[in-house]
Amino acid sequence: MATAAMDDLADRYADRAVSSVFLYTREAHPGENYRHHTSMEDKRANAGAFQEQYGVRRPILLDTLEGDAHRAYGVLPNMTWIIGRGGIVQYKAAWTDAGHVEQALLYALDTQDRKAKEGLTPFYSETLSWRQRDDEAFKEGLKRTGPQAVEDFYGTKKN
Amino acid sequence: MAAYNYTEFDLPTELVPFESFPNYINVGTRGPNFPLQDLHTGEMVEMKNLWSKGFAVIEFGSFT
Numbered sequence: 001m002a003t004a005a006m007d008d009l010a011d012r013y014a015d016r017a018v019s020s021v022f023l024y025t026r027e028a029h030p031g032e033n034y035r036h037h038t039s040m041e042d043k044r045a046n047a048g049a050f051q052e053q054y055g056v057r058r059p060i061l062l063d064t065l066e067g068d069a070h071r072a073y074g075v076l077p078n079m080t081w082i083i084g085r086g087g088i089v090q091y092k093a094a095w096t097d098a099g100h101v102e103q104a105l106l107y108a109l110d111t112q113d114r115k116a117k118e119g120l121t122p123f124y125s126e127t128l129s130w131r132q133r134d135d136e137a138f139k140e141g142l143k144r145t146g147p148q149a150v151e152d153f154y155g156t157k158k159n
Numbered sequence: 160m161a162a163y164n165y166t167e168f169d170l171p172t173e174l175v176p177f178e179s180f181p182n183y184i185n186v187g188t189r190g191p192n193f194p195l196q197d198l199h200t201g202e203m204v205e206m207k208n209l210w211s212k213g214f215a216v217i218e219f220g221s222f223t
Contacts, residue, residue, distance in 0.1 A: 001220055010216065017213025022220065023195065029168045029223040036164040040196070047198050050222035058218075061195035061204055067163045069193035069206065070219060074183040075176045078220045083210045087189040094180050096218050108214055122187060145223045152168040 001078055003054045005098035009105075010058050016109060022060045024050070025070040028077040029153060031146025040065055082108060097131040 003022075010020030024047040030036040037043040040062070047060050063069045073081060074092075080101050082091035091104040114120055142149040184190060192207040209215035 006216075006218055013216075018216060019209045019213065020216040020218075021209060022218050024198070025219050025221050026164050027221050027223040028173075030166060031223065034223050036166050038164070044198065046222050051198065053222070060198040061206075062198055063193070063195060065164070069191075069195065071163065072184070072191050072193065073219065074180045076180060076219065077173070078218070079180070080216065080218045081190065083190045083215045083217065085210055085213060087192070087207060087210055089184055089186045089188060089190045090214065092180075092184070092186060094177055096220070101216060105214065105216060112214075124185075124187065126181075141223065149168065149223060153170065155170075 001054075002096050002098045003056055006080075006096065006101070007057045009098050009102055013105060013109075018105065018109075020058050022056055022058050023069060024060055024062045025077070026067055027145075029142055029145055029149040031142070031149030031152075033144065033146045037065060084108060084112070093129065095129075095131055097129065100129055100131070 006020070006022075010018070013020070024043065027034055027036055027046060034046050034049065035042070037046070043062055043065060047062060050056065051060055067075070073079065074094075076094055078096045080091075080093050080096040081089060082101070082104055084090050090108045091101070093100060093104075111120060139150070142153055190210075192205060195204050195206055196202070197204050209217065
């Protein structure tokens with residue numbers, strides 16, 4: 001996850017009426033040390049551990065135990081959405097890449113300023129986006145969660 | 160709830176939502192509002208309040 005970079009982005013745009021949050025969902029890779037949630041207390045405890053580990057500066061908001069918001073927005077493990085005034089979705093990405101989010105945010109801020117005076121009209125577009133993978137960091141995260149998380153992901157479980 | 164908060168990660172199952180994501184809540188349409196709980200204060204927060212004064216950047220995720 002791009003936690004530090006997303007925190008930095010939040011700091012840079014806070015004075016432009018941009019509100020940035022981390023919405024805490026289910027555990028994507030539950031293991032012995034950070035198990036699946038059976039209560040909001042479980043969710044709160046794991047979110048607190050996450051905040052402590054990464055020093056997250058953005059507000060962390062907890063979804064319901066059943067993941068109402070997460071499921072409505074697509075149930076992906078690390079997506080990012082940008083939503084504008086009136087609740088209109090400006091951007092949705094299946095994965096979080098801080099640089100990509102910043103491009104989209106700058107575009108949204110720019111067109112917000114220009115659309116009235118230049119008479120801009122919206123159109124739909126799609127792009128294929130790319131991100132860097134940090135396999136070592138990902139594997140370290142799985143190890144921290146516990147052997148089960150490693151076995152589940154890499155399919156090394158012994159029957 | 161058992162299916163949402165699964166006990167074991169299963170790669171083929173978890174790849175399915177990536178395929179359907181393009182069809183979820185299109186850009187240019189309204190995002191649904193949900194109540195959320197602030198980790199630190201314990202207070203309930205309406206998601207729509209995040210975008211009431213400007214843009215909201217919402218990253219979804221978890222520790223694991």
